[in-house]
Amino acid sequence: MSIQSTIYSLLPSLPPAARRIGELIVAEPAVVLQSTISELAKRCQTSDPSVVRFCRTLGFTGYVQLRLALATEIGREIAAEPNAPQFGEDISPADSLGDSVEKLRFTEVMAIEETLKALDLEQLNTAAERIDGSSRVLLYGVGAGAVVAEDFAYKLSRIGRIAQRFADLHGALMAAALARPGDVAVLFSHSGQTPEIMQFLRAVKQRGVKTIAVSNVRQSALAKEADHCLLTMVRETEFRAGAMASRIAQLAIVDCLFVAVAQRSYQPTVTALELTRQAIEQQLAR
Template sequence: MHNAQTPNDNLLEEIVRHRDELRKSDRRVADVILDRPEEAVAMTLARLARASDVSEPTVIRFCNAIGCEGFRDLRVRLARSLAFARTTSHTAISDADDLAGIVTKIFDFNLSNLNWAQSRLDTARIGDAVDLLATATRIEFFGFGASGIVARDAQQKFPLFGVPCGAPSDAHQMFMTAGMLRPGDAAVAISNTGQTREVVAAMATAQERGAATVGITGQADSPLCRHCDVTLMVETLENTDIYTPTVSRLSHLVVIDILSTAVSLRRGEAHHDRVARMKTELARLRGTR
């Protein structure tokens, strides 16, 4: 009926948009989903077929017609549409909101986003990234703007492993740093769009120099992905409403925590002793020991 959708499309909107183009029997499936989306997302293939008064092959045909890769993909994308609808409808902030309402909405929006990001995170790829970072002799983190904040947060965590780390914030410093990397080093780029030119160029240079490259992004097949040995897709329920905060940064910070914790555990007892000594020194600095 039409080209396959991207994973970020709103499935409910797609069904509404293309309903009249569907076969009559397929429209029955569409109507059940549109009338009862909260129920439909939990239905089995057989149950949805019965509710629509069609055969199971007809449901599969409907899935293909709206660009889904089978029934499981239909349920996953329908769940995403519902999550986004709930999030945006209940957390869209207006100038009429009082302070208590703003507090509640921002917390709700961020919690929904983190739950969604967790459900879509590929733990196998996380493991691949940990493998690269655990053996790196030096790690550089690249990011601009909100992603630059994430890069600097990573720089604060990873040196605890006894590995030199950097997070250049200037484009020229980023290019020079990338150019000095060598085999055994690692570069980690953070970019939600995966299109920031300076970050993409720095990662291309790092890869040319033989460094292992890891990308943290929200966009598959972005320019950044082409220069990463491992790409960590962090999907978020980004809301473009003017008053709603960007949530990708928080999800990326959590991924950095996951990576740093996993690398820490991989480093073993020697690292644990180093961290214990570091905490002792910090306690002394704070006057608590």
């Protein structure tokens, strides 16, 4: 699992001193390799013990272990793509069109790779079982998450599953009011804090519906309150290159969920895909 992406995903839940440390490392990963613990603490206007606590939050025993792990990660990234931009680097007015395209390519490819490498297969399998055994799948996202929800609804409908995607909170809440324990809700929020998503989550849980969250923030309210959570590994940027990558990472998780569900009824799935393909081809041939 990427240390840099893990730090980014934890930022919203960190206390102020730890957040300053995390923000500096995300912006300048090499600072850990170039600074002593005291130098890093001074730059972040905090203390040496605060840096140690930050390291332990990431699962390391201390600063030395973080330096070694981050040096390995940075070296691996450079070896894989020597001329690649820094992951998470934003698009600037000085970039050529080619530079902008390269930054987008690198950000989106890395987001998919890190998301799928870190994907919890046990959670994925359980989520797929929930969807496979459900009476109906309720899908809700806001903004870029709405696009992902619509894509998943389309995929599920092609294999004969009952899936509903809601365009606004009113529609989502009406569906929640009529939801039953056999239903499953899948919710998309990069931050895990989107108010509309949280309102829908709590409404369906009151109706006994099992919930599956797709989010980038492990410690978010959505990740904590949902029955199951599938995490993306993406770093956002001010120019929205990250928001584009977050959508791509969520779509990758949707593809994994779809395949996991489809494999449970392989032959009926193949038949359904063929029948729906033929239906479209016949319409186009008229």
